[in-house]
Amino acid sequence: MKALATATTVLLAIGAVPASAAETKDMKIALSNNFAGNSWRQAMLKSWETVTKQAVADGVVAEAPAFTTSENQATEQAAQIQNMILQGYNAIVIDAASPTALNGAIRQACDAGIVVVTFDGIATEPCAYRIAVDFKKLGGMQVDYFKSRGIKGNLLEVRGLAGVFVDDEIHDGIEAGVKADPDLKIVGSVHGNWTQTVAQKEVAGILPTLPDVAAVATQGGDGFGTAQAFKDAGRKTPVIFLGNREDELSWWKQQKDATGYQTMSASIAPGSSTFAFWVAKKLLAGEKLPQDMVLPITVVTQDNLEDQLKHTEKGSVTNVEYKEADVSGLLAGLKK
Amino acid sequence: MLAALRGRIAAAPWIWSFLGTAATWLVTVSISGGRGGEEIISAALTFSAFTVLVSLGQMMVITTGPGNVDLSIPSVIALSSAVAMLVMDERAGMIVPGLAAAVAAGLAVGGANYGLIRLLRIPPIIATLSSSLVVMSVAIVLGRGLKIKPPQVFADAVTTKVAGVPLLAIVALAAAVAIAFVLERTLYGRTVSAIGQSRRIARLAGLDVERASLLTYMLSGGLAGLTGALIAGFSGGNSLDQGAEYLLLTIAVVVIGGTSVSGGRASVPGIWGAALFMFLIVTMLNASGVSPGLRMLITGLIIIGVIAVGGSERAPR
Numbered sequence: 001m002k003a004l005a006t007a008t009t010v011l012l013a014i015g016a017v018p019a020s021a022a023e024t025k026d027m028k029i030a031l032s033n034n035f036a037g038n039s040w041r042q043a044m045l046k047s048w049e050t051v052t053k054q055a056v057a058d059g060v061v062a063e064a065p066a067f068t069t070s071e072n073q074a075t076e077q078a079a080q081i082q083n084m085i086l087q088g089y090n091a092i093v094i095d096a097a098s099p100t101a102l103n104g105a106i107r108q109a110c111d112a113g114i115v116v117v118t119f120d121g122i123a124t125e126p127c128a129y130r131i132a133v134d135f136k137k138l139g140g141m142q143v144d145y146f147k148s149r150g151i152k153g154n155l156l157e158v159r160g161l162a163g164v165f166v167d168d169e170i171h172d173g174i175e176a177g178v179k180a181d182p183d184l185k186i187v188g189s190v191h192g193n194w195t196q197t198v199a200q201k202e203v204a205g206i207l208p209t210l211p212d213v214a215a216v217a218t219q220g221g222d223g224f225g226t227a228q229a230f231k232d233a234g235r236k237t238p239v240i241f242l243g244n245r246e247d248e249l250s251w252w253k254q255q256k257d258a259t260g261y262q263t264m265s266a267s268i269a270p271g272s273s274t275f276a277f278w279v280a281k282k283l284l285a286g287e288k289l290p291q292d293m294v295l296p297i298t299v300v301t302q303d304n305l306e307d308q309l310k311h312t313e314k315g316s317v318t319n320v321e322y323k324e325a326d327v328s329g330l331l332a333g334l335k336k
Numbered sequence: 337m338l339a340a341l342r343g344r345i346a347a348a349p350w351i352w353s354f355l356g357t358a359a360t361w362l363v364t365v366s367i368s369g370g371r372g373g374e375e376i377i378s379a380a381l382t383f384s385a386f387t388v389l390v391s392l393g394q395m396m397v398i399t400t401g402p403g404n405v406d407l408s409i410p411s412v413i414a415l416s417s418a419v420a421m422l423v424m425d426e427r428a429g430m431i432v433p434g435l436a437a438a439v440a441a442g443l444a445v446g447g448a449n450y451g452l453i454r455l456l457r458i459p460p461i462i463a464t465l466s467s468s469l470v471v472m473s474v475a476i477v478l479g480r481g482l483k484i485k486p487p488q489v490f491a492d493a494v495t496t497k498v499a500g501v502p503l504l505a506i507v508a509l510a511a512a513v514a515i516a517f518v519l520e521r522t523l524y525g526r527t528v529s530a531i532g533q534s535r536r537i538a539r540l541a542g543l544d545v546e547r548a549s550l551l552t553y554m555l556s557g558g559l560a561g562l563t564g565a566l567i568a569g570f571s572g573g574n575s576l577d578q579g580a581e582y583l584l585l586t587i588a589v590v591v592i593g594g595t596s597v598s599g600g601r602a603s604v605p606g607i608w609g610a611a612l613f614m615f616l617i618v619t620m621l622n623a624s625g626v627s628p629g630l631r632m633l634i635t636g637l638i639i640i641g642v643i644a645v646g647g648s649e650r651a652p653r
Contacts, residue, residue: 162628197578205619208372315483
């Protein structure tokens with residue numbers, strides 16, 4: 001097995017010697033995805049399909065298929081990555097089920113000379129490239145927004161899936177912001193699992209035990225359910241920070257038209273998969289890129305709500321699909 | 337006297353889930369300083385209604401004996417909610433056809449589950465798991481990128497209250513009474529219990545074992561189908577992930593409610609008790625503000641505690 005891996009490495013190394021720009025047209029990039037059962041992941045896969053189909057038609061790469069594991073399991077994804085190594089992909093783009101559990105498989109891929117780019121769900125293995133989101137900032141900006149609105153009083157926090165890195169990061173950002181502001185106090189926290197129906201259930205449960213709530217900090221995919229729970233309980237709708245889901249933005253638009261309701265919305269665009277695709281392509285073309293990159297957060301405000309809603313597909317998430325030039329521009333900005 | 341009481345409790349293992357529910361509610365209200373006791377009960381009744389509807393089906397499946405379990409429930413909910421919303425298409429006149437289509441989708445999946453188990457001789461746990469993958473794929477294709485709103489009349493109906501009691505809870509209560517009647521008083525119901533106690537003896541006694549198994553899987557699918565449509569109405573539309581929480585929840589509710597995991601003995605009241613209990617534990621821990629890690633730990637310990645106390649009172653089989 002080891003001999004085989006070494007032989008593959010040598011072969012790939014020979015193949016990789018003349019790598020320079022425009023030499024990627026015979027190369028293959030695979031997407032390894034661990035989960036497809038929500039609107040964000042569906043949009044992510046769709047963006048990948050749209051952008052890579054064009055890239056293949058344009059002769060940028062030979063092929064770029066997407067593979068999703070049937071169960072959301074790190075072990076299954078590790079096996080999937082091992083298959084991709086054997087199938088001879090030049091680069092593997094991964095939305096990882098776990099930050100650490102795939103490290104072994106990723107190491108094997110790197111040893112075989114394969115470029116590994118992780119995004120959204122990133123992996124800690126040093127040889128992999130990471131396109132992360134500053135989730136702490138996503139938490140902090142909510143408190144900043146509440147402050148800018150002059151909101152004082154009680155805050156309800158709707159968190160994501162307990163035990164997941166993203167949930168802890170956003171929570172830390174919110175908590176740090178609230179600590180620095182004596183006017184805001186977190187009076188309750190529930191886990192909405194980024195799912196509208198779960199958020200609705202959890203908020204409905206805790207709401208009777210809470211005093212008046214002035215604002216709700218969320219993590220995306222939970223704002224609409226939270227609003228439903230407040231409505232069903234007959235409570236005044238607080239300022240609910242939203243997460244760019246189409247149902248959330250439609251609801252916001254309705255409230256805005258009816259009562260002049262104001263809020264803000266932010267999340268990462270599912271098109272981050274296309275950002276990762278171009279990063280992988282650039283690496284294959286021999287460009288030097290930093291091991292750690294940060295994705296911009298997509299923000300919807302009171303002023304551009306209508307415009308963003310128009311561009312957000314029904315049932316989906318506000319999206320940005322990246323072109324190669326966009327990625328070059330963003331990466332140039334990062335290096336400064 | 338004491339022995340008589342013990343006998344009573346042994347005959348009604350579901351009593352523990354109700355005791356747990358009452359205790360949890362008291363703790364929650366004391367944490368919140370006496371605030372919102374009534375609203376908590378109302379929320380608990382509403383959300384437990386969904387849990388009860390799907391868990392009744394799961395209970396029937398588990399009662400048909402060791403190894404029988406329906407893991408396709410979350411996928412059926414995802415599929416049927418999409419089917420219901422597509423058929424209704426925000427038109428009030430299409431509510432009944434929409435509900436019927438959702439139930440039909442569930443019944444079809446249930447029938448297919450039985451087909452896999454019976455014709456291909458696949459163990460139920462694998463059969464329903466694999467069918468759930470197929471069903472989820474269909475739901476993704478059907479529901480991809482679209483969340484359709486329910487007709488306003490339907491949304492209002494599922495959130496309405498009759499004399500202060502959520503309509504959904506009344507529907508779920510009626511379903512529970514109907515299932516209890518079926519279990520106790522019909523040939524099909526008695527056959528389900530008999531199969532769970534001994535499939536061989538039930539067959540030798542001349543009962544139509546296969547027909548009862550088929551009906552049970554269809555019942556579970558049909559109830560999950562109905563629930564999917566109701567959740568979509570309640571939550572402002574269908575989504576792929578709205579069934580996910582009901583996989584482990586239904587099994588937990590069935591077991592905590594006092595239904596025998598090895599089959600042969602169902603406990604309908606326990607389904608209600610355990611569903612309320614599971615909702616209130618979460619509410620209590622949320623209200624107490626303990627850290628998420630600790631919440632999971634406590635939830636696990638409480639569930640083990642209730643099952644241990646309830647289980648120790650049972651007569652050995």
